[in-house]
Amino acid sequence: MRKLMITFLLALGCSGAMATQLYKWVDENGVTQFSQQPPPDNQYQRMNVAPVPELGAPAQQNPPVTSDSPEPATNDASPAVDEAAAKAELEAYCASQRNRLTTMENNPRLSRTLPDGTVERIGEDERQAMIAETRSDLQKYCQD
Template identity: 55%
Template sequence: MRNTLIAIALSMICSHAVAEKLYKWVDENGVTQFSQQPPASDQYERMNVTAPPKLGSNMAPAAPAAPSESDTQNGETDAAAKKAEREQQAQREAQCAKLREDLTTLENNPRLGRTNDAGEMERIGEEERQAMIAKAREDLATYCN
């Protein structure tokens, strides 16, 4: 139980990471490279990295970013767009699996707790637990079916 709470707390802390831009390209030796700075060549793909949603938050689908003219000129192709769409679908499936796991935890553990802002452990009441279960079920029905 304690390990679960620690894992939840760490995931909440990590979810506050700032979105970063990454650039992906293949160098002259045929090796795929990743960097936060664009390469000197014009052949690269810009990748947007975002943090996962918080536990119990809305899992609203991310709006696909419209490619700008510079992206199109820098090698953005239909294949890259399809690959990004597949990656987004895989990320959504992972989020749905995590949401199902969280729902199972909420349903099977009537005595849940969390650490408040003062650093003290407090028990989650039954009404709040039921509200969290309802929210998780609603998110599953809306975004994962």
């Protein structure tokens, strides 16, 4: 049992070391590819992969925005690829906000971990403010 617990803790500690850079490009067959390494011969877009926010963390203020200028490379990408990437990123943002709203509405006993490691319970007034802010973001950015 002790070995299992040590293995689990080591695996949990290593999960934070996962890559936070992701590269996206369209290959010669028109297929969208994702990798941790940029392609040497195609134009690519660098995507930052943020860790999953803790429950009770403040809501993201603005939806993700992709830059109009991808990383320099030899080929020119079509504007449709950039537009599709921005749309996909916005859809992912909207899905995460919907999930966040569902979690906050269905769990009245929310808590958060402070930087010093202590756990703090979120009061009902703050929870309701977070719900209202998330609903506002969904209405503003996701047409819900």
